[in-house]
Amino acid sequence: MKELKQRSTCPVSSSLDVLGDKWSLLILRDMVFAKKSTYGQFLQSEEKIATNILADRLAVLETHGLLTKAVAADKKSKFTYRLTEKGVDTIPLIVELVLWGAKHCPTIVNAGLLAELQAGKEATVEKYQQLARENALA
Amino acid sequence: MKELKQRSTCPVSSSLDVLGDKWSLLILRDMVFAKKSTYGQFLQSEEKIATNILADRLAVLETHGLLTKAVAADKKSKFTYRLTEKGVDTIPLIVELVLWGAKHCPTIVNAGLLAELQAGKEATVEKYQQLARENALA
């Protein structure tokens, strides 16, 4: 697992030190919008992350306090990953990625989500943040 | 220069295909908040990007239409990089990086910018978008 070195004291730079790669925010996306919480579920995503990269990113995100890892309620062989408040705070960022990608790249966006976002970005962000918090208690 | 391959049709994934690295958004940050526009100015930033990486990222961002490259008005040996509307549309994303980093990482944030953001995120985003558009005309 790579350790974090801060390149500068700039908040943009520091955020990218943690989140600036091609996979971390996809894992968070899956937790927020697909309510995924296990290693096996993350592996099934469309983008096909490699097993070693997934293990590394989960460890990094846990180390930096964006998520927690715990033995699953049903099976001892399973782990459940949950968002912390620091993780929940990335939702506005993820929403901006949705909006930029939907506007400028050839993508397929969930119609319901897009409608919600067009009706009100702030309310949509808060809705998914609240859902993520509830999910973190279960 | 690496070519873009879309990993999926998800907008988050597609945005990260373009912007998901440690340097691209720092270049855009410098254009937006520091009004930088030349290769030499980007090199001077605190994070010390390597010359070959900078040249590559500028080319990628130009290829994907986030910025344009043109001979500078004053010198033929200089180039001026300017944001397109697609580039201006990343400002909400950069602002979320500022907010997340300021809240969760040990950073030093421009007090004026932070005050502006606390007074109103939307208005601040629009202000910097408008400034970037004006700058793109000059």
Added chain:
DNA sequence: ATAAATCACTTGCAAAAAGCAAGTAAAAAT
């Protein structure tokens, strides 16, 4: 007019990270 400095890169090489396929180990299901 000539020489030095500026500007925007490019090149070559070493180090780090990503990607792929196969293997491992504990627990759960059959």
Added chain:
DNA sequence: ATTTTTACTTGCTTTTTGCAAGTGATTTAT
């Protein structure tokens, strides 16, 4: 008791990053 599930790890190759030095077209200084 054996197979399957779950969550990884390991070894290897490819790709990307990072560093230092070099290049060539202006542009300024002498």
